[in-house]
Every structure is written in C-alpha cells, then in structure tokens.
Amino acid sequence: MAKRRANGEGTITKRKDGRYHAAAYVYRPDGTRTRKFVYGKTRDEVAGKLTELQEKTRQGIPAASSTMAFGDYLTYWLAAVAPERLKPATLNSYEGLSRLYIRPALGKKKLNRLSPADVRLFLTEFKVSCLCCLRGADKERPEGKRNCCAVGHCCKRRPSARTVQYIHAVLRSALQQAMREELIARNVARIVETPTVDAKEVRPLDTGEVRMLLKTAQPHRLQALWLLLISTGLRRGEALGLTWSDVDLAGGQLRVRRNVQRIRRELIFGTPKTMRSVRTVALSKGCVRALTEHREQQERERKVAGPKWKPVPEHPTDLIFTTVTGRVTDPRSLNRMLTILCRDAKVRRVRVHDLRHTCASLLLAQGVDARTIMETLGHSTITMTLDTYAHVMDTTLRAAAERMDDALEFGSEEEGETAPDDDV
Known part of the structure; x- marks a missing residue:
C-alpha cells in the first residue's frame, strides 16, 4: 500500500484530458496561506513545478496569484524570478524603477485586471510628468516635504526617453513571466507600442x-x-x-x-x-x-x-x-x-x-x-x-566614392579608348 503523503506536501493527480495537475499550500503576499495549482503534460513536469513551489514556500517567498495586486506581483517577480535571469546592475535598475515609478501608479491594480489602456495611459502621463512628483507619489508627505508641483514651483525635470523605454521593459518582462505561470492570458505591455527614443548624436573627440x-x-x-x-x-x-x-x-x-x-x-x-x-x-x-x-x-x-x-x-x-x-x-x-x-x-x-x-x-x-x-x-x-x-x-x-572616381578616371586615361559595345 502506497504511503500517504503528509499534510502540506502537495498532491499530483491525472486529469480526464490526460494532463496532470498538482496542488500545494503556499504563502500569499499578506502572510496567509492558500492552495495553489500547477499544471503540466507529464507527471515529471508537474512534480518539478511542485518542488519549485514548495521550495519558495520554505524560503518564505510568496506565491503569485492572478488576483493579487500588481505591486505585490512585482515584489514576487523581483525577489523570486528576476535574480536568476538578470545581471546585478540590471536587477538593481529594475528594482529602483519599480519602487519609484511603477508601484505608485499601477501597484494597486489587480494583476488579471491590468489592461493595455492602463499601461498606455501610465506611459503617456509618465513621459510628461515631473520626476520630483513621480517619486513616491502614493505616499503622504509632511507639510514641509511636499513635492515641488504642490507648492507651485515645478522643477521641470522630465523622464528621458530612455527611462520611459526601461519602464516599458520592466512591465513587459514581469508580465511575460505571469503568462508563463498561466496567471494571465496575455501580456498587455506587449500590446502597447514601445516608446521610441531619439538617438543622440555621438560626439567623440577628434x-x-x-x-x-x-x-x-x-x-x-x-x-x-x-x-x-x-x-x-x-x-x-x-x-x-x-x-x-x-x-x-x-x-x-x-x-x-x-x-x-x-x-x-x-x-x-x-x-x-x-x-x-x-x-x-x-x-x-x-x-x-x-x-x-x-x-x-x-x-x-x-x-x-x-x-x-x-x-x-x-x-x-x-x-x-x-x-x-x-x-x-x-x-x-x-x-x-x-x-x-x-x-x-x-x-x-x-x-x-x-x-x-x-x-x-x-x-x-x-x-x-x-x-x-x-x-x-x-x-x-x-x-x-x-x-x-x-x-x-x-x-x-x-x-570611398571619391577614390572610386579617381580609379575610374585613371583607368580611362590609361586605356585611352572607350569601352566596346556589348554586341561586338
């Protein structure tokens, strides 16, 4: 008789459609526990996903869900997924952009309710907003620490086009991982056109x-x-x-x-x-x-x-x-x-x-x-x-074009005659 799995170890079951699914209890971002399912074509594939899920639970890393706030999903993605795929400098940059700009604007949106219009509107407003007011816009500040626009003296510092591109890249990468985990059906950031950047002319030393x-x-x-x-x-x-x-x-x-x-x-x-x-x-x-x-x-x-x-x-x-x-x-x-x-x-x-x-x-x-x-x-x-x-x-x-002219002129003078017709 097969030994019964202990409570919390997870279960793997074959579905009627031939696929397998597994379930295990994981942590939510708020610290509570919930049951989460993973799916795959083979038992080994599901077992691997289940092991990964349980390992994150042992480390105290919250599991993602489709109904979680997008800000919580960003926290999960930056802590559990991005470090394995990004170089340290890129990860540090993504963390800063998420903390300063993305979470204040989109953090309260539900992951499965985020729409292309939300992303497009955010990027449009971000491009023309004051950087001083964008940073920590969702936090209440003391009277003496209000942003510059609130006191009527805008610093007029706007995000560069390259920063807007990086913001879009963070959204695209995070939501692509959500698609891989079958939390959302589409990557809404991919639907939104990537902001263009006017290339700056390189001015090297002579x-x-x-x-x-x-x-x-x-x-x-x-x-x-x-x-x-x-x-x-x-x-x-x-x-x-x-x-x-x-x-x-x-x-x-x-x-x-x-x-x-x-x-x-x-x-x-x-x-x-x-x-x-x-x-x-x-x-x-x-x-x-x-x-x-x-x-x-x-x-x-x-x-x-x-x-x-x-x-x-x-x-x-x-x-x-x-x-x-x-x-x-x-x-x-x-x-x-x-x-x-x-x-x-x-x-x-x-x-x-x-x-x-x-x-x-x-x-x-x-x-x-x-x-x-x-x-x-x-x-x-x-x-x-x-x-x-x-x-x-x-x-x-x-x-190069001038050298070609020189070569052709030199050739005609040296030969001293015109080229023959094709039919001769």
Missing part, C-alpha cells in the same frame, strides 16, 4: 583633442588606462576588471572576460554585457609599451605600500589598474579623473564612455571596416555599430 588629452595624462599614474580606453574601446568596467593573466604583452593582445560594477555600496565582478563582449582585442605597440611601464610602476607601488597593500579577498588578486593599496579602482572615480584631465588639457568635457566612441571614430577615419570595429567593441550585432556611427561613416563613405 584627433587633436585626443593627442592633447593623452599628452596631459602622461604624468598620471593611470596613463596606461586612458591610452587603453582610447585605443581599444573597452567599456569602463571591462578595463578595470582586467588582470595581468588576461594580457599577453608578447603577443600584443588581451582577453576581455569580466567586468566590475558598483551595485549600491559594493563593487561586484561579473561577466561582460553580452556574449559578444567576451572577446580578444589586439593591442597597439604604444599600448604594449604603456602597460609594460605600468606593471613596473605597480611593483614599485606594492613595495612602497608594504603591509598596506591588501586586495579584497573576494576580488581577483592580479588586477592591472588598482589603487595605491592594491584594491580595485571604483568605476565612478574615473569620471572625476577624466573631468580633471579634460580641464587641464583644455578640451571639452566628455564622459568615459565617449572614449569608446572616440576609438570607433578613429578606426573609421583610418578606413577600418565596420565588421572589425564591431568585433573590437564587442557589439552584439553589426546593426548596432552601423546605427551608432552612421554619421561618422558618412565621411568614410564619401572618401
């Missing part, structure tokens, strides 16, 4: 500005870093995550395998942005010389620091660009350093990411093809490369 910047950076202890960023187009986190084992100075190349980002108060090492971002990049002779000198300088700093040279145990021990005590350089500190360099070099102020654009524009000016630039920068598709640097490529394309 050759003269680059030379002035690098000349000013020569006395800087991280001079090799600035040259590397301009020469290879590495992202800020990719460059600061490099170790000496990633670099082959004799072969003149480096391997991008990790990055470092600040998530709240921690510096976290992770994988690069996309699979294409894991790449091998060739180094110029100038970069090889600068890195060789930087290694010698780092050894001198290590000896001077003595016992104070204490890398964080969880971090790689042979980082290339460290502080004077051997710790990882905070990516945010590069922004301050570059601002000072631009001021001292008397060039216009640019972001660290603009050095990546500068690398691409310099390569295009030298006639390097878009596919090679894509591989160097680690773009996921060549379309991204072409779209981002279309305005820079106009000059290159014009030069």
